[in-house]
Amino acid sequence: MTAVSAKSPRLTATTQAPARPATGEIPGLYWVVGALLVLAPLFCSHFVLLQILGWAMILGMIALSLMFLAGYGGMVSLVQLTIAGIAGYLTAILGTSAVSGISLNWPWWLAVPVAMLVAVVFGTLVGALAVRTAGIYTIMITLAIAAAFFYFVQQNYAVFNGFTGFNNLIPPVFLGVDWHNPIAFYYLILSCAALAYLAVLYVARTPFGLALQGVRDNARRMAALGFSVTAHRIAAYSVASLIAAVAGVLLVWLNAQVSPGTVAVGPAIDILIIAVVGGIGHPIGAFIGALIYVILRTFALDALVAVGLSGERFQLLIGLGFLIIVFGSPDGLLGLWTKLQNRSQRGILPDREVSR
Amino acid sequence: MSAFASRHPIWSLIVFVAAAALLWAIFAAWPPGMVAWAGSKKIFLNAFFNGITLGGLYFLVASGFTLIFGLMRNVNLAHGSLYMLGGYVGYEVSALTGYWLLSFVAAFIVVGALGVLLQLFVFQRMEGQDLRQTLVTIGISIVLADLMLWIWGGNFYQILAPGWLSGPVKLPLVTAVKSNGEAVYLTYPVVRLAVFGAAVVLGVAVWLALNKTRIGMLIRAGVDDRDMLSATGVRIQRVFILVFAFGAGLAGVAGVVGGTFQSIAPGEDIRFLLASLVVVIVGGMGSIPGAALGALIIGLSEQLGSVYFPTYAVVLTFLIMVVVLAFRPQGLLASGRT
Numbered sequence: 001m002t003a004v005s006a007k008s009p010r011l012t013a014t015t016q017a018p019a020r021p022a023t024g025e026i027p028g029l030y031w032v033v034g035a036l037l038v039l040a041p042l043f044c045s046h047f048v049l050l051q052i053l054g055w056a057m058i059l060g061m062i063a064l065s066l067m068f069l070a071g072y073g074g075m076v077s078l079v080q081l082t083i084a085g086i087a088g089y090l091t092a093i094l095g096t097s098a099v100s101g102i103s104l105n106w107p108w109w110l111a112v113p114v115a116m117l118v119a120v121v122f123g124t125l126v127g128a129l130a131v132r133t134a135g136i137y138t139i140m141i142t143l144a145i146a147a148a149f150f151y152f153v154q155q156n157y158a159v160f161n162g163f164t165g166f167n168n169l170i171p172p173v174f175l176g177v178d179w180h181n182p183i184a185f186y187y188l189i190l191s192c193a194a195l196a197y198l199a200v201l202y203v204a205r206t207p208f209g210l211a212l213q214g215v216r217d218n219a220r221r222m223a224a225l226g227f228s229v230t231a232h233r234i235a236a237y238s239v240a241s242l243i244a245a246v247a248g249v250l251l252v253w254l255n256a257q258v259s260p261g262t263v264a265v266g267p268a269i270d271i272l273i274i275a276v277v278g279g280i281g282h283p284i285g286a287f288i289g290a291l292i293y294v295i296l297r298t299f300a301l302d303a304l305v306a307v308g309l310s311g312e313r314f315q316l317l318i319g320l321g322f323l324i325i326v327f328g329s330p331d332g333l334l335g336l337w338t339k340l341q342n343r344s345q346r347g348i349l350p351d352r353e354v355s356r
Numbered sequence: 357m358s359a360f361a362s363r364h365p366i367w368s369l370i371v372f373v374a375a376a377a378l379l380w381a382i383f384a385a386w387p388p389g390m391v392a393w394a395g396s397k398k399i400f401l402n403a404f405f406n407g408i409t410l411g412g413l414y415f416l417v418a419s420g421f422t423l424i425f426g427l428m429r430n431v432n433l434a435h436g437s438l439y440m441l442g443g444y445v446g447y448e449v450s451a452l453t454g455y456w457l458l459s460f461v462a463a464f465i466v467v468g469a470l471g472v473l474l475q476l477f478v479f480q481r482m483e484g485q486d487l488r489q490t491l492v493t494i495g496i497s498i499v500l501a502d503l504m505l506w507i508w509g510g511n512f513y514q515i516l517a518p519g520w521l522s523g524p525v526k527l528p529l530v531t532a533v534k535s536n537g538e539a540v541y542l543t544y545p546v547v548r549l550a551v552f553g554a555a556v557v558l559g560v561a562v563w564l565a566l567n568k569t570r571i572g573m574l575i576r577a578g579v580d581d582r583d584m585l586s587a588t589g590v591r592i593q594r595v596f597i598l599v600f601a602f603g604a605g606l607a608g609v610a611g612v613v614g615g616t617f618q619s620i621a622p623g624e625d626i627r628f629l630l631a632s633l634v635v636v637i638v639g640g641m642g643s644i645p646g647a648a649l650g651a652l653i654i655g656l657s658e659q660l661g662s663v664y665f666p667t668y669a670v671v672l673t674f675l676i677m678v679v680v681l682a683f684r685p686q687g688l689l690a691s692g693r694t
Contacts, residue, residue, distance in 0.1 A: 076487060129678060132685045136431045136486050137641075140633045141681060147630050148674030155670065265626055269494060276491055313506065319498030326491045 037190055046182040054186055054254055056294040057193040060287035061247035063275040065240035067286045068200050070275065072209060073236040074216035077130065079142040081271050082149045083123040083241045084248030085263035089153065089160060090115030091169065091249050092258055098168035099161050108172035112249055119245035120238055127237025131230055146268045154260040165259025169252050179253075189250055193287070196243045200283045203239060212236050273322050279332030288333060293318075401542050403663040404656070409548040409617070411655025412555030416610035418632040418639075418647045419562060420603035426579045426642025427599050429486060430479055433493040436629030437500035438604050442467045442611025443620035444504060447513045456518045456616075463608035471604025475597050497625065505622050515615040521547040551613050558606075559648050566644060575599060579642060634673060638680045640687025649689055 041049060066080045095111035097103045106114075126145055130138050153160040171179035171188070179185050203209045212232050214222045219229045252258040261267075270293065278289025300314045329336040381400065421435045432438075445466045446459035453459075474496070482488050516522075524543040566572040574595055577585045586592040614620065614628070631654065636642075639650025654673055661669035680688060 076490075129681055132681060136429075136490055137637075139490060140431065140637060141677075144630060144633055144637065144674060144677055147626075148671055151670035151674075152668075155668070265630075269498075272491070272494070313502060315498055316502040316506070319495050319502060323492065323495035323499065326488060326495055 034194075041183045041186060049186045050182055050254060052291075052294055052298060054189045056291040057189050057287065058247050058251050058254060058290075059271070059274060059293065060290035061193055061196050061250075062244050062271050063278070063286035063290055064196055064200055064283060065243040065247070066271055066275045067280055067283060068203075068240045068243070069236055071281045071283075072204055072212050072216060073233060075130065075233060075236070076139050076272070077126075077142045077237070077240070078139060078268050078272055079123070079126050079130075079146050080240065080244045081268040082146045082263050083119050083126075083244040084251060085149070085153075085258065086122050087115045087119035087245035087248030088252035088258045088262065089166070090118050091252055092166035093159065095169070097166040099164075099166050102159065102161055103166070108174065115249060116242070116245040119248060120241045123241025123244065124234060124238045127234045127241075130237070131233040143265070143268070146263070147265050150260055150264050153263065160260075163260060165257060165262070166252075167257035169256050169258065171253040185253070189254070192246055192250060196246065197283055197287070200243070204283075208232070208235065270318075273318065277322060277325050277332050279334030281331050282334045285332055285334045292333075296321075398542065399663060402544075403659045405542075405544055405548070407656035407659035408652065409552045409655075410659055411652040412552035413610060413613055413617070414631050414635050414655050415555050415559060415648050415651035416613060417607055417628050418635040418651055419559065419644055420606035420610075421632040422636045422639070422642055422644065422647045423562075423606075424600055424603040425636065427575055427582075428479065428596055431486070431490050431493070432474075432603075433490060433629060434474070434497040434500060435607055435632055436625035436627070437497045437504070438467050438470065438607035439611045439614065439628045440504060440620060440625040441470065441500065442608025443515070443615035443624070444508050444513065444611070445608065446612030446615055447515050447620060450515050450612075456515070456521075459515065459612050460609050463612045464605040467608025467611070468601040468605030471601045472597055474604070475600040479600070480593065480596070497629070501622065501625055510622055512619045512621045513615060514619045515612060517547040517616050521550055525549065545617075548617050551617060554613075559644065563644050571595075571598070634677050636687070637677055638688060640690030643687070643689050646687055646689035650687070 037053070040053060044053070062080050062084050065083075066077060069080075070076045091111055092099075093102060094104050094106045094114055095108055096105050104111075126142065129145075130141050133141060153165075154163055156162060171185055173179065177184050179188055204213070211222065211227050212235075214225075215227065215229050215232050222232075223229050251262070255262070274289035274293050275286050276289070277292060278285030278287065296318060297314070300317055304313055304317070325332060325336075329339065331338075382404065417435070417439055420438075421432065424430060424432050424435075442463040446463040449462040450456050450459040478492055478496070479489055482492070523546060525546045526541045526543050564572075566575060574585065574590055577590075578592060578595055582592055610628075611620065614624070635650035635654050636647055637650075638653060639646030639648070653676060657672050657676055658669060661672040665672070
């Protein structure tokens with residue numbers, strides 16, 4: 001441990017996202033999972049489709065935006081859920097909701113893009129503020145901004161309708177399809193999630209993505225090479241905000257409501273937990289973590305009651321699971337998986353990934 | 357001070373005028389025009405004193421946080437949970453024994469011991485991995501919050517102050533003058549003043565300990581360059597444990613204080629974690645005088661804001677933080693050697 005790394009805290013070597021080699025080697029498992037997801041409406045109930053898979057993919061997209069910042073940019077931001085929340089809130093305020101006194105009843109094709117645009121602008125501004133600091137300061141500042149937004153919407157009744165928020169938000173009818181239909185909405189979520197995932201994979205390989213990873217690894221050297229460190233970091237915030245904004249609109253359509261509880265501090269931290277549990281160095285980790293989180297969230301109550309504990313101990317379960325994973329594997333479940341694979345392949349050879 | 361005045365004459369003038377206006381607002385009887393414009397003086401004075409005493413409480417919480425961060429570069433996001441645990445322990449002890457002062461000792465020891473355990477079994481094992489430490493403290497705070505919810509439930513607990521501290525005291529500050537020329541004086545709860553006094557004494561004591569004693573010298577050296585300090589033969593792990601125990605103990609003591617003049621309930625941990633975050637960001641990370649200044653600013657803005665523009669009081673706090681970050685990212689009183 002050197003003095004330098006003490007002063008510029010960054011992710012440990014094992015958690016850094018590798019730039020994948022060029023396409024053409026997609027593992028078979030990905031095809032199987034993809035096919036299962038596409039065919040899911042054939043054998044899943046509507047509850048599983050939306051409340052398990054759909055919710056997991058939406059949370060996964062928000063976690064993916066955090067993963068993009070943390071894994072490729074080395075910036076851990078807790079503000080991603082807030083950005084999603086802003087997009088959701090603006091969809092409600094500009095579009096149609098049950099709160100007719102506030103909602104402006106704009107058509108969806110105007111309300112949704114404007115909502116996302118505002119969310120991206122907000123995310124970029126937060127980024128511009130957050131990149132003035134580094135490492136752990138970023139976590140604290142973004143946490144504080146997330147909390148400020150939560151308190152603000154809770155106390156503001158004129159625009160954000162305070163504690164109640166907005167309800168009766170439903171996906172619109174367009175292209176001749178009623179997207180409120182569970183199966184249609186599931187495919188909408190699935191295509192957005194897949195697009196976001198592929199976009200992150202693509203951006204990571206573009207010159208911008210590579211430069212961003214260079215900034216993460218050694219900002220000073222990249223600056224010496226003529227790259228603008230600040231501009232790359234802020235641009236990363238914009239990209240991540242766009243993903244979070246899409247997820248935010250989908251989230252309020254899924255829940256049909258948005259309230260301060262949606263953007264509270266607890267859920268904002270849950271997004272970090274999701275990304276870390278899945279493996280913050282891998283884009284797919286965000287979705288794996290989200291699926292585990294959603295399954296736990298939905299079924300932990302029954303499971304806890306079954307073993308004789310009160311269902312309220314759900315948070316304890318999440319916290320302990322999170323602690324075990326952070327202790328055991330800095331790269332989440334995916335890191336654990338690679339570790340096990342390496343061990344079984346290399347046999348008695350020592351593990352390279354011993355913690356520092 | 358004079359150097360600052362000669363370098364920034366305009367700023368010094370503004371600060372001087374603001375301080376004079378504040379002193380006038382506190383000590384003088386307000387003319388009727390002022391009362392019509394800003395409300396009665398009693399409301400202002402109450403909000404002002406509430407702000408200062410709340411600042412004292414924030415300082416108690418944030419000083420431990422900033423001390424731990426300054427030496428170990430470790431953001432302990434479980435600090436709010438330590439505060440809340442201190443409050444619950446203090447409540448149990450004072451309810452059992454009836455001695456209010458004993459609850460401070462108990463909270464300091466119990467929470468300090470938890471701090472030692474955290475340092476020994478968590479932070480020492482992942483030294484230098486800042487992000488992982490932060491994540492672990494998030495996990496710990498979730499687990500602790502749920503355990504405390506399990507044990508103490510969702511009720512509000514208030515620690516009773518002893519008889520000699522309860523009740524109001526008359527302060528020599530005029531709030532209004534009656535029509536017959538008789539002055540009305542401000543009455544204020546003794547316990548809040550006592551707590552504020554204790555916070556000041558503690559702050560001065562910590563500052564003296566850091567700047568005038570040998571152990572303080574070691575800690576300051578560790579803040580500057582811990583590798584070099586350990587190379588000179590200091591067993592730095594022991595210093596770490598000591599500082600962590602002390603910082604955690606301070607959070608526990610603050611919990612008792614908070615439980616006495618506010619209350620302890622689930623959710624307070626996040627509230628005070630955020631308060632300490634904002635306080636140390638505004639004041640400057642790792643600096644005790646910075647924590648004091650930040651706590652005063654945040655406490656005052658919260659209370660004055662909740663009186664004069666209630667809807668946006670919380671947002672005002674964060675706005676101050678954003679402005680400080682935008683113009684002085686290292687905090688108002690940061691040492692500059694980050």
